Amino acid sequence: MSIFSNILGANKNEIDKPVFNWISLTEMNQLKEIIELSNTKLIVIFKHSTRCGISRGVLSQFEKATDSSLENVAFYYLDLLKYRNISNEIASNFNVYHQSPQVLLIKNGKVVTHNSHYDIISSVILEDYI
Numbered sequence: 001m002s003i004f005s006n007i008l009g010a011n012k013n014e015i016d017k018p019v020f021n022w023i024s025l026t027e028m029n030q031l032k033e034i035i036e037l038s039n040t041k042l043i044v045i046f047k048h049s050t051r052c053g054i055s056r057g058v059l060s061q062f063e064k065a066t067d068s069s070l071e072n073v074a075f076y077y078l079d080l081l082k083y084r085n086i087s088n089e090i091a092s093n094f095n096v097y098h099q100s101p102q103v104l105l106i107k108n109g110k111v112v113t114h115n116s117h118y119d120i121i122s123s124v125i126l127e128d129y130i
Contacts, residue, residue: 008020017124020063020068020075021068021069021075022046022068022076022077023074023076023077024077024079025045025076025077025078025083025086026079026082026083026086027086028085028086028089030076030086031086031089031093032066034074034076034106035093035109036109037074037108038106038108038109038110039108039109040072041072041073041074041109042072042073042074042105042106042107042130043073043074043076043104043105043106044057044073044074044075044076044103044104044105044106045076045078045090045104045106046062046075046076046077046078046101046102046103046104047078047080047087047090047098047099047100047101047102047103047104048077048078048079048080048100048101049080049081049100049101050079050080050081051081052100052101052120053062054117054118054126055101057078058101058117058118059101059107060122062103062120070130072130073130075096080100090104094106094110094111095111096111099116099117100116101116101117101120102114102115102116102120103115103116103120
């Protein structure tokens with residue numbers, strides 16, 4: 001490990017950590033695809049505010065506690081600051097009040113559960129919905 005890694009706070013565990021398998025939610029038309037795909041897979045949408053420390057912490061804990069390689073689950077990441085219009089459409093389409101951070105689980109075109117803030121970590125048990 002180089003001196004720069006030590007100064008910048010990187011350690012071997014962070015470097016070796018696998019990358020989470022997110023699909024970026026950046027286009028409004030992806031919502032139609034998500035609804036269709038939810039008939040065969042569980043859809044997880046994580047709505048994240050990049051300026052919020054709580055959101056960053058919850059996202060990190062979610063990634064550590066969740067296996068993103070599950071074949072029957074698709075994980076979508078929404079940057080709320082860049083794509084607020086998509087977040088608003090999600091709230092409207094699925095009749096879920098907007099919050100940040102927020103996770104929604106969608107199956108057969110409907111939200112089966114959703115939570116926000118620290119409740120995300122304690123409540124999301126994907127196996128219950130697969």
